[in-house]
Amino acid sequence: MLDPCEPWRIIAITFTNKAADELKDRLEKSLGPEARDVWAMTFHSACARILRRDIDRLGYGRDFTIYDTTDSGSLIKRILKEFDLDDKTYNHRSILGEISRSKDAMIGPEEYCAAAAKSGDPRRRNYGRVYQEYEKRMQSANAVDFDDLILLTVRLLKEQPDVLDYYQRRFRYVLIDEYQDTNNLQYELSALLAGGRNNICVVGDDDQSIYRFRGATIENILSFEKQYKNARVIRLEQNYRSTGHILEAANAVIANNRGRKGKNLWTDRGSGNVPQLYIAGDERDEAQYVAGKILAGVSGGENFRDHAVLYRMNAQSNQLEFAFKRNGIPYRVIGGTRFFDRAEIKDVLAYLCVLANPSDEIRLARIVNQPPRGIGQTSLEAVQRLAEENGVSSYVIMSQAGEYPELSRAAVRLRAFTAMLDELRGMETEMTLPELYDEVLRRTGYTAMLEAKLTDENQTRLENVNELKTNILTYIKENPEGGLKGFLDEISLYTDIDSLDRTQDCVAMMTMHAAKGLEFDTVFIVGAEEGVFPGSRSIGEPEEMEEERRLCYVAMTRARKNLYFVCARHRMLFGRTVSGRPSRFVDEIPAEHIRRPSETGFSFGGETDLWDARPEGPTAGYGSGYGSGYGQRRTYGGGRAPGRSDYRESYLQPAAQKTRKKEPLPQAPKESASFSVGDRVRHKAFGEGTVVSIQPTGSDALMEIEFESAGRKRLMRNTASAFMKKI
DNA sequence: CGCACCACAATTTTT
């Protein structure tokens, strides 16, 4: 603290907005309002900010728009069509990936094409053609994609010494969070910003690098010390989150990786509970097991929100959701389809984008006939052709549609369309953003279109469109003088509104990737089978496998107190039933740090073992035969696949499920007794008590019971009724 | 031009 530094001399870069916001919050709490001068933001927003200032030096307009992956994808699709490349061999996703990789390696389209020509590979040549065209179109639409934000900033700093100088002088302290997740471009950018001063501080954990697939290169952190010779390395090996067994188990798993610096976490929080493995018959059983454990936990006084279920793929969430609904467990799925990916949101935003930047071809094409206004594919293509020929944007052609005979049929409608947008654009100055938004919804007829056919789906869409307005209001509140462009900038880089709301008492469900940075008392890692986790794609690929193992490490270390691995012997995956053995990661845990099914306690009375101990469940199907049967079987741990006859038995199960699933939602079993406040009850484990309160939760209810000897407990009615009766 | 039906594919994800 000898030399307090001015906050504006600091740039702190994170990957997610959430992390950036948290950082800002904490800074503000400890520094006060001065903290606002710190540039605490994501790579992308920092770059956007730098580019807004000087991108014109690279031949773009300063009011550039940012395309997200979907927008870029549409552009690629359009190019593919025009080039007459069949989209089976050339699917837009792989091209997008190729372009992204090229940009990360700072290989421009020309260079790419040159290399492709030399290689003689026709496929790569075509990739090059598409890449080139993509760049051309992006520039004429004055649009940049996510990679461009960083790439162009790096280029700007490299090509314009005075700009580089400006930022290097300004930022005397450069901090980068989650350094293990940086890709090449981000690495370049960090190095440029840190400049001659080398005053850079990075935070990261090589064992938590789980984004290799999107270009992150673990070498960045592994070679940091080489990069910056005088770097001081501070190792943070004390873990303040997990208890001993969990930590030891995680350490043991990650120790199997070769490409790492190596560390050993320790804790002083005691050894805690031993992680547990459960082998379920199928994914339904798996889900029911998790549900049961959660109910047992809640019965023991925990909150739903202390539990998280982590899986490898989003598709796995389905059965869990069914089980949770069936058991009246409130839950929240994090991730999956994001708010800003919804069609209606994209539509409405597209209108706003076109208002801000009429050259935005992709967004224009999206909205021109949405809602339908009689401008079809043919007209649109004619417009686009004319735009190409005349070297102007489609928007210009549309507004002068009358001058082109080939557009005669749609001319009136095209002109009306642009006239409407022009008018809306004119309103921008005289009304607030929320007002403008309403006006857009009204004038374009978007709301009317949804209201015309008020299906459930459209109802949701309307709600989403309204939800977007909330975003606008929030934005205006935080940026009183911010305009349309500012909002769009923020929104295109902010996709994160679906993040976890810890105030609601819900079980959290998410992919292991999404769980990074979070923590829960109890964590379930489901689908812990070979082929699922680690995924079949990574088996036989050492590098990939190490990444999966890191993912496992991340997932395990999310748990504070309880960790469960759950796997299924048979699983319906993509419409096919596959069988797998438990994940190798589980095998990597030394016996003393994991409890396998054969050793699973069946002693009645242990609170967390209520479910295992339960003689028969209130939920039909579970516990009958398969799932619970495996609890006692030793054969499984031995590693041999189940006998065929066993297999058959379980195999028949899914058929029965099918009908079940079709029903609206399997309601809570009827036989679960009803209780009312004041009832005297006797519980098998807790003894006698009195019902204090009952709170309905979905098909179930949360009851609070004051037990004479066991004290006050919170129990879920459906589960508890198996152990408890009125007296 | 809109809607319905069929084929096909399918980790992980931030920005």
Place this chain on the structure above:
DNA sequence: TTGTGGTGCG
């Protein structure tokens, strides 16, 4: 199994 995207018909 599920969701999406493309094609073909009314």
